[in-house]
Amino acid sequence: MKGTEKPQQAAQLVELPKGREVVLRVVPMPSDANYTGDIFGGWIMSQVDIAGSIPALRLARGRIATVAVNSFTFKQPVLIGDLVSFYADIVRVGRTSITVDVEVYAQRRTAHEAVKVTEATLTYVAVDDERRPRPVNQESG
Numbered sequence: 282m283k284g285t286e287k288p289q290q291a292a293q294l295v296e297l298p299k300g301r302e303v304v305l306r307v308v309p310m311p312s313d314a315n316y317t318g319d320i321f322g323g324w325i326m327s328q329v330d331i332a333g334s335i336p337a338l339r340l341a342r343g344r345i346a347t348v349a350v351n352s353f354t355f356k357q358p359v360l361i362g363d364l365v366s367f368y369a370d371i372v373r374v375g376r377t378s379i380t381v382d383v384e385v386y387a388q389r390r391t392a393h394e395a396v397k398v399t400e401a402t403l404t405y406v407a408v409d410d411e412r413r414p415r416p417v418n419q420e421s422g
């Protein structure tokens with residue numbers, strides 16, 4: 282390390298969020314790792330897209346499509362064998378679109394406490410059988 286570089290801060294250990302539903306929980310395998318041995322960012326992005334779609338699908342009660350990844354931050358690495366938990370909450374409902382915040386926490390092996398590894402915001406659009414946007418019925422959630 283050069284003299285001017287700050288040492289990397291240790292990841293803050295936190296309790297998993299209470300009173301919120303885990304929409305997805307998964308353990309990444311060696312085949313999900315990149316050449317350095319950490320989990321590939323594309324694997325996490327894929328899981329986040331699936332996790333975010335779950336409350337959007339519930340509200341839309343039918344077909345949806347991901348239209349945008351508005352933000353995506355990898356805060357800490359995910360490691361092989363972590364128990365990775367995805368929390369997803371709808372933060373905005375438009376005429377045809379649903380925006381969802383996804384927070385991801387990793388429990389290292391047998392640890393009880395977790396590390397917040399990723400946060401992202403994605404927008405989904407309710408679509409009909411012809412893949413055209415259709416209005417979201419907000420009463421149907």
Ligand SMILES: CC(C)(COP(=O)(O)OP(=O)(O)OC[C@H]1O[C@@H](n2cnc3c(N)ncnc32)[C@H](O)[C@@H]1OP(=O)(O)O)[C@@H](O)C(=O)NCCC(=O)NCCS
Nearest residue numbers: 346347348349374375376377378379404406408412413414
């Ligand atoms: C999703 C899709 C049907 C939307 O069609 P479109 O003609 O762009 O629709 P519109 O312009 O009417 O926008 C629909 C809604 O999406 C929102 N939207 C469009 N682009 C957006 C963007 N970049 N960010 C956030 N919201 C966006 C609009 O604001 C609108 O929301 P509202 O009705 O709640 O106001 C079309 O873009 C599509 O098929 N995209 C590919 C989807 C896909 O295959 N996803 C998987 C990844 S490959």
